[in-house]
Amino acid sequence: MQEITLNAPSAAAKIFVGDDALEKRLPALTTGQKNFVLTDSNVYELYPDLFKKYFDGTEIFVLPAGEENKSFPSLYAILSKMAETGLLRTSRLFAVGGGVIGDIGGLAAALYMRGISCVQIPTTLLAQVDSSVGGKTAVDLGGVKNIVGAFYQPREVLVAPSFLKTLPAREIKCGVGEIVKYAALNGEIFELLENNGDKLDDLAFLTDLIVACIEHKARVVEADEKETGERRSLNVGHTTGHAVELAYGFSHGESVLYGMLLETATAIEKGACEREYGERLLSIVKRALELAPVSTPDFSEIADCAKLAKSDKKNTDENTVKTAVAKRKNEWTIMALPFEEYAEALQKAARERM
Template sequence: MITVTVPMKKSAEKYRVECRKHAFSALKHAIGGRRALLFTDSNVLALYGRAIHRALPGVPVYAMEAGEEHKTPQTLFALLQEMAGAGLNRASVLAVLGGGVVGDVGGLAASLYMRGIPCIQVPTTLLAQVDSAVGGKTAVDFCGVKNLVGAFWRPEKVIADPAFFATLPPRELRCGLGEIVKHGALDAALFARLTAQDDLFDLAFLAEIVPQNIAFKASVVAQDPFEKGLRKCLNLGHTTAHAFELSSGLSHGECVLWGILFESAFARSLPGADGEFLDRLEALARRALGGGEVPGVSGLRAALLDKKNTKADEVTLTLPLAPGKYALSQLPFAEYEAGLRAARERLC
């Protein structure tokens, strides 16, 4: 077992991310004698329902319908109702088993119920293990805007077991690889590891690099828990990715990979840009994507709605420059759009 501690700069609080096998017995141990409710989704319940009931007999289970379209206030309040019905109190714990959707909804419910109760996150997708379960951000989508309503709420513990990857469809692995390639663009050691690997989808390889990814994200979050400065580096590729997500129908991770490819093109003209590094980053993102049509760039005005923007007609980008180096850039929308068109020609 590898344990990563996520320390918090401005408080004594910290929590542990355990990268280990046997998630269900670890969860049972972590709950201990406390009253609990397990929150999951319909797909995870279908796959792991028997294991849940075997490990946690008597613990009530509530499963939301799987899918981003159900990451809503309605689902949040349905869960809060189940928590009240199960008689949870401040001495209780919410166990959250699933991908990033379940993690975000469950974490937010834990932050709201009785003004906050403990939660244990057991992420079951690659994306959730390397990204969403670490860092304490929780949210639901609202009024057509992703993650509009949320809170920072740290889990008591995170249990990350690579055995869950065995049931993930390849597309979900690719989704996690989007965030892993992003981390690689920001961390020179991880970049070297990723570029040396032939098969990025190999499950043993992925299990091996999960702790490195968690440690990288944890170190960033620890220095800037509320995204005032350094944590903005984690938005690399994401401004364009969020706009693609609304316009293309591709998954988040696929859009992150395309976002990295398009935004690398912007980075090439910046002082300090390392062209050879950007070539290698591009090749890595393409390998993770495994092909696919280059998304169109009309309809990307949605990029202006991004939460990261601070001025009305400007977009904010976190651009890769060199191994472990990035730049924050603000561009007028017209310039951004022209740059995307040029980047698309280059990528096609």
């Protein structure tokens, strides 16, 4: 088991990576007071023994799987059940699942009695490399992703890579979407991926990537927990990715990959990213898109979809779209483009690079 500490200004989080993490940490965390488990219907069905072994007698709330349930009505139902269960300030909420469960569970923990301990047990690759770490919690509202949320650090994150054995190939691809984001920002992860793209079904290799990504994220979040500076780098691919997610209905990780492709191609074109580095990054993105391939989307209307990027939380001026892009190895920058220019550039990138 490897241990990583994230000392954020608001609170410290301990992250444990290894298949023995649950065995080693859960017995101590589950005793002593009333606790609460949040999971989704797929994970609950796939892992009955886990819930029996560690959470027998604990209230288990099973949310139907799917992004559409990362919603206010679900949050209300979870909080109501927490109150009904009689949780106390000392209680813990265990969020066992992918990014949806981690995000809504983290927010419920932040809100209940103004904050109880949250333990994240991520079960998708996306959640293990990224969403369970860093304390961003949220639900979607009115068709806008993550518009209501809080920064709230989990007390512990227990990452057991063997959960990935039951994860469908397309969900592995979604997790690789976030790994590619780290590759864009971190030269070591870039090289690991560039040189071992054929090993993405190897659990030992994925574990190395998980640790590398978490370490990168932990250092960024320690420096800038509330995303006023360095943490904005973690939005590489995400401004356009979120727009693609809303307009075309792809899942988060796949949308990030399309966002990375379109934004990197645009950044090369506009001189915000060094061409040679950008082309290598594009090859990594394209290889990731070929994992569990789907038919290439029709992005001929992508300029319309750019309107969604305009309402991105990170924009401060409604006529400019700001995207975090890789500049060269280990360096990133903000590319600010007038809306019309951004929309045209996306259209061109979709035509020439897809």
